[in-house]
């Protein structure tokens with residue numbers, strides 16, 4: 001595992017400390033990020049708000065969870081030196097409370113992302129903002145079947161894919177640039193290129209890299225899932 005900035009969150013149900021390795025799209029290192037923002041990486045996770053505790057398995061919202069701290073973003077920030085008998089943290093951390101804290105951060109299990117079944121189970125009780133997050137997670141799970149070519153047969157999944165994307169297009173906020181980026185991606189996957197381009201015109205201040213890539217694929221009239 002490579003080091004990276006990771007928030008350490010507290011499970012609101014059982015108080016377990018959990019490491020969150022959701023990728024920051026502005027600083028994605030070499031992670032594979034797809035057009036529906038699925039992240040395929042051994043360290044970084046797809047950003048999702050509704051997640052589950054690895055200890056008690058209860059779902060909770062990442063954005064509302066208490067934060068215990070942040071792991072250093074690179075090995076340099078750890079301030080260590082390597083000697084004959086292994087590596088030593090420098091005095092900034094050595095023998096101090098911070099070292100114990102760092103060890104507790106590092107030993108915290110990584111939080112659990114919801115499976116498609118868990119997402120579908122959470123949907124009926126979800127409030128408006130949670131519904132959008134859950135439906136975007138649903139979209140990526142459905143797309144995974146096409147992306148990786150395994151899992152449930154597409155013919156069986158297609159009606160759920162259509163129902164989910166139809167609802168998403170209706171509830172994604174016209175005032176939220178991230179929502180409009182995702183709406184453009186859904187419309188592109190359907191081959192509705194003009195409508196996709198209209199949605200992209202609402203994306204002005206963030207996600208410039210993703211917007212440019214999507215525009216290129218729309219101009220090329222491509223509907224398949226694409227890695228950025």
Ligand SMILES: [Zn+2]
Nearest residue numbers: 011014053056
């Ligand atoms: Zn828990």
